[in-house]
Amino acid sequence: MDWSLTHNSNNQPSVSSFKENKNHFLNDETNVRIPRHVNGQQMTDAERLRYLELKVNAHLNFGVHDPFFGNTAKPNLCMRSSELGEFGCQQGWEGYDGQDCAGLYDQNICLDDLPSPRTDPFESLSPQAIDNPECLVYDFGIRKQPQFGAVMARTFGCEVHAFDPSPVAMDWWNSSQAEGLRNLPNYHFHPYGAGGRDGDLTLHEYNWGQVSIIKFPHTYLVCDDDTDNAQQDGKKSKPKKHCKMKDNQQKRFNIPVKTLPTIRKELGHENRTIDVLKLDVEGSEYAFVEHMLDTQGGCPDYINQLTLEWHHMSWDERYGEGSSPNINTISTLLHSCRLQLFWKYSTWPATDKLYVDMGMNNVRYSLASYIKVPKDSGIDRSTGPLRKDSGKANVS
Numbered sequence: 001m002d003w004s005l006t007h008n009s010n011n012q013p014s015v016s017s018f019k020e021n022k023n024h025f026l027n028d029e030t031n032v033r034i035p036r037h038v039n040g041q042q043m044t045d046a047e048r049l050r051y052l053e054l055k056v057n058a059h060l061n062f063g064v065h066d067p068f069f070g071n072t073a074k075p076n077l078c079m080r081s082s083e084l085g086e087f088g089c090q091q092g093w094e095g096y097d098g099q100d101c102a103g104l105y106d107q108n109i110c111l112d113d114l115p116s117p118r119t120d121p122f123e124s125l126s127p128q129a130i131d132n133p134e135c136l137v138y139d140f141g142i143r144k145q146p147q148f149g150a151v152m153a154r155t156f157g158c159e160v161h162a163f164d165p166s167p168v169a170m171d172w173w174n175s176s177q178a179e180g181l182r183n184l185p186n187y188h189f190h191p192y193g194a195g196g197r198d199g200d201l202t203l204h205e206y207n208w209g210q211v212s213i214i215k216f217p218h219t220y221l222v223c224d225d226d227t228d229n230a231q232q233d234g235k236k237s238k239p240k241k242h243c244k245m246k247d248n249q250q251k252r253f254n255i256p257v258k259t260l261p262t263i264r265k266e267l268g269h270e271n272r273t274i275d276v277l278k279l280d281v282e283g284s285e286y287a288f289v290e291h292m293l294d295t296q297g298g299c300p301d302y303i304n305q306l307t308l309e310w311h312h313m314s315w316d317e318r319y320g321e322g323s324s325p326n327i328n329t330i331s332t333l334l335h336s337c338r339l340q341l342f343w344k345y346s347t348w349p350a351t352d353k354l355y356v357d358m359g360m361n362n363v364r365y366s367l368a369s370y371i372k373v374p375k376d377s378g379i380d381r382s383t384g385p386l387r388k389d390s391g392k393a394n395v396s
Contacts, residue, residue: 033291033294033295035047035048035051035294035295035297035298036294036295036297037296037297038261038295038296038297043297043298047297047298051298051333054329054332054333054336055329055332055333058325058328058329058331058332058333059325059326059328059329060325061316061318061319061323061325061328064328067316067318067319067323067328068319068322068323069328069331069332069335070323070324070327070328070329070330070331070332070341070368071322071323071324071327071341071344071347071366072322072341073341073342073343073344073368074340074341074342075342075343076342077110077340077342077371077373078110078111078112078342078343078371079110079112080110080111080112081108081109081110081111081342081343081369082108082109082111083105083106083107083108083109084105084107084109084147084148084151084152084155085101085104085105087117087121087151087155088101088104088105088147088150088151088154088155089101089104089105092122093147093150094145094146094147094150094177094180094181095145095147101147103145104145104147105147105148106280106309106345106367107148107278107280107307107308107309107367107369108307108343108345108367108369109276109278109305109307109369110305110342110369110371113275113304114135114156114158114275114276115134115135115156115157115158117155117156118154118155118156118157121151121154121155122154125157125185125186129157129186130185130186133157133158133159133186134156134157134158135152135156135157135158135159135275135276136158136159136161136269136272136273136274136275137149137152137153137158137159137160137161137274137275137276137277137278138161138163138263138274138276138277138278139152139160139161139162139163139278140162140163140164140193140194140277140278140279140280140281140288141163141164141193141194141278141279141280141281141282141309142162142163142164142169142172142189143164143166143168143169143172143210144168144169144171144172144177146162146172146178146181148278149162149181149187149278150181150187152276153181153184153186153187154184157186158186158275158276159186159188160186160187160188161188161190161267162187162188162189162190163189163190163192163193163194163263164189164191164193165191165192165193165211165255165256165257166193166210166211166253166255167211167253168210169191170191173189173191191256192255192256192257192258193255193256193257193258193281193284194257194258194260194279194281194284194285194288195257195258195259195284195287195288195291196259196284196286196287196288196290196291197257197259197287197291198257198258198259198262199256199257200254200255200256200257201213201254201255201256201257202252202253202254202255203252203253203255203284204216204250204251204252204253205250205251205252205253206282207352210282211253211255211282212282212283212284212311213282213283213284213287214282214283214311214312215250216248216250216354216358217248217358218247218248219245219246219247219248220245220246220248220357220358220359221243221244221245221246221357222243222244222245222246222357223242223243223244224242224243246357248354257284259288259291259292259295260288260291260292260300261292261295261296264302272302273302273303273304274302274303274304275304275305276304276305276306276307277303277305277306277307278307278308279306279307279308279309280308280309282311283311283312285308285309285310285311286326286330289306289308289330290330293330293333293334293337298333298336298337299336299337299338300337301337303339303372304371304372305369305370305371305372306334306339306369306370307367307368307369307370308367308368308369309365309366309367309368310324310326310327310365310366310367310368311365312350312363312364312365313326313327313347313363313364313365313366314326314362314363314364315362315364321347322347324364327366327368331368331370334370338372338373338374338375339370339371339372339373340370340371340372340373341368341369341370342369342370342371343368343369344366344367344368344369345366345367345368346366347364347365347366348364348365348366349362349363349364349365350363350364350365
């Protein structure tokens with residue numbers, strides 16, 4: 001783009017005006033961030049160009065080695081993984097009904113680098129274990145199902161920070177159901193959510209009493225087949241469709257959200273490693289992770305594991321199931337930071353008829369877990385865990 005062009009004297013912008021416009025163009029972050037390093041400095045032109053290549057080509061599946069990259073897990077990256085139900089799905093734990101814990105333990109994490117499970121998870125932690133925890137966990141998206149964070153706090157003795165601004169989560173935290181966790185010195189609840197910016201965000205009513213970034217149309221078309229009149233005078237005729245407009249009243253909530261760098265700074269964790277970052281935030285995971293990448297030089301080096309639920313994704317029609325432009329993009333960027341996919345759960349479509357009525361026929365969900373790969377071991381962690389002390393994660 002040539003900003004140095006001159007114009008005639010008929011009241012046209014001067015060269016200085018073009019320079020001013022150029023600076024505004026190059027520095028305007030109103031809607032699109034300039035990628036920066038952790039210290040706030042902009043990436044170099046070469047870094048930004050490569051970063052842009054990774055984003056664009058992965059999203060377009062242009063010249064990539066694997067159009068299913070975001071859904072191709074490498075189980076050998078973790079020797080011992082768990083969905084944590086083996087620790088918390090039993091008498092005395094939150095949510096256990098005496099039979100099963102369906103839907104309460106979904107995220108799969110790697111135990112290789114975590115402390116060994118405590119023999120008695122309900123035994124009080126020592127003052128030293130509280131002041132100097134061996135692991136730090138961020139748990140975004142609780143609703144009233146805190147099982148993931150509860151196991152990490154009780155069984156592994158981690159310092160756990162749980163985040164959820166939804167009304168149902170707030171009611172749960174202030175109820176007798178959360179009394180056990182409120183009394184845990186290493187479990188902390190924060191009434192704000194994960195966002196791609198700091199401040200208040202308008203979220204919308206979602207299923208199961210949750211809030212989501214997804215906004216349904218105010219009106220949508222609903223059609224029904226007229227099967228009652230499909231047969232006349234003994235002759236079959238093709239059913240006619242009767243369509244009508246239907247209003248959708250989706251409640252809105254003004255919710256406080258924060259970005260990961262802001263949260264780490266406010267909690268005093270800027271010099272600490274997040275051993276496990278869990279995200280189940282009903283669609284806000286995209287903006288949250290994208291901000292994390294854009295503001296940390298493309299590679300946050302303080303996260304050992306990331307486990308999350310992807311929401312509302314679609315397929316690349318050229319390749320079909322498993323090839324998602326959105327997931328491929330973020331997985332490619334995470335992979336360049338040595339956060340590699342070691343586990344995924346099969347994708348499933350949305351079953352709510354509302355999505356079909358609105359023409360959102362390709363809405364799908366998935367669960368995925370990423371782990372940091374050591375620099376000196378290539379892509380294969382089977383040679384051993386990150387931690388060198390032999391007393392960690394000896395789970396039989």
